[in-house]
Amino acid sequence: MSFGFRRYEPPTNQALLAPAWAQAPRDLVPGLTGIRLEVVGSGGSVRIHSIEAYPSGFLMTIESRLAQRRLSAAELRSAARVRQQSTNEREIHDRMLGNIAFTDRTSFRIEDAKWPPRDPSTPAPSGMQVILLYHSGGSAGDFVSIMARRLWFTRLPSSGQVSVTVAWTGVLAGRRRLSFNADTIIEAASTVVPAW
Amino acid sequence: MNPPADELGSELPVRVQLCKRDQQSIWLLALIVHSTGFLMRLGGFSDPGRRPAGPPTLDRLGIVFADGRAATSRDRLSMDETPLQPILRRQRRSTGAFSRSEETYWVFGIPPVGNIRLHYVWSGDGSRRHVIELDSEPVRQLAP
Numbered sequence: 001m002s003f004g005f006r007r008y009e010p011p012t013n014q015a016l017l018a019p020a021w022a023q024a025p026r027d028l029v030p031g032l033t034g035i036r037l038e039v040v041g042s043g044g045s046v047r048i049h050s051i052e053a054y055p056s057g058f059l060m061t062i063e064s065r066l067a068q069r070r071l072s073a074a075e076l077r078s079a080a081r082v083r084q085q086s087t088n089e090r091e092i093h094d095r096m097l098g099n100i101a102f103t104d105r106t107s108f109r110i111e112d113a114k115w116p117p118r119d120p121s122t123p124a125p126s127g128m129q130v131i132l133l134y135h136s137g138g139s140a141g142d143f144v145s146i147m148a149r150r151l152w153f154t155r156l157p158s159s160g161q162v163s164v165t166v167a168w169t170g171v172l173a174g175r176r177r178l179s180f181n182a183d184t185i186i187e188a189a190s191t192v193v194p195a196w
Numbered sequence: 197m198n199p200p201a202d203e204l205g206s207e208l209p210v211r212v213q214l215c216k217r218d219q220q221s222i223w224l225l226a227l228i229v230h231s232t233g234f235l236m237r238l239g240g241f242s243d244p245g246r247r248p249a250g251p252p253t254l255d256r257l258g259i260v261f262a263d264g265r266a267a268t269s270r271d272r273l274s275m276d277e278t279p280l281q282p283i284l285r286r287q288r289r290s291t292g293a294f295s296r297s298e299e300t301y302w303v304f305g306i307p308p309v310g311n312i313r314l315h316y317v318w319s320g321d322g323s324r325r326h327v328i329e330l331d332s333e334p335v336r337q338l339a340p
Contacts, residue, residue: 032209133295144201195241196221
């Protein structure tokens with residue numbers, strides 16, 4: 001008997017297509033900003049990172065990080081207990097609220113970000129929109145549970161400070177603020193290169 | 197086996213194309229440097245309207261420090277022995293429908309002075325062996 005991996009075959013199904021404005025260009029390598037920021041509380045932290053710029057908008061990841069309780073050996077033997085722990089963590093991650101504000105007074109609630117429209121012919125909205133490209137959970141090791149939300153902003157920001165305010169009941173005390181200079185994004189947007 | 201949980205890390209933009217075929221390519225985008233090692237963030241780019249030439253991520257990756265110490269993403273670790281640096285582990289992989297693919301590798305170990313060599317294989321270009329070199333100095337400077 002022999003075992004082997006099946007040879008890779010490209011997918012033949014039609015890919016999910018979204019309008020071009022609702023996602024980052026696939027044929028350009030973005031300009032990188034190097035921005036990494038964090039607010040830390042007693043039970044976890046919130047990070048902003050992987051901010052990448054294109055002429056048509058920018059990407060940003062906002063990541064909630066939750067200190068995990070160590071389960072006892074007895075608890076780990078119970079699949080139901082482990083599943084319950086995972087569900088509890090997911091609910092705690094979902095309680096993180098955020099608001100991003102630009103100097104032109106536009107602002108967005110991060111939890112209101114929508115999935116891209118599934119109809120490629122959906123017309124582009126007149127102003128900036130925030131699209132949720134994916135969210136993924138998991139463990140960063142060392143007993144930290146993470147939930148990352150990858151966001152696409154359909155316009156470049158106005159020049160000046162970008163401020164992100166986060167509130168996370170039971171994890172962060174009060175409302176916490178992170179800020180960075182939007183000009184870093186605007187400058188990075190001019191450094192994109194063709195992907196192939 | 198993971199970046200220290202209490203360290204944010206510093207991002208070092210790299211943007212080096214690792215491999216390419218037709219309208220598809222894989223890039224090393226950035227390194228995230230921590231006190232005990234660094235993350236390598238890769239991005240797979242392709243035209244969503246065309247059949248891809250291969251998978252959106254690398255098939256194999258290895259790293260060699262300037263002093264000859266090496267690791268691959270397929271190394272097996274013994275739980276009974278103290279691991280020797282470097283260690284290379286794939287941390288995350290995502291292939292979202294609405295975004296490019298992402299792959300993150302964790303390299304446990306700060307490289308010595310000299311170049312870091314990355315060896316890799318991608319089945320999209322016929323599984324050719326590739327090698328690129330990166331200067332370790334920016335990583336060493338950012339390591340706290």
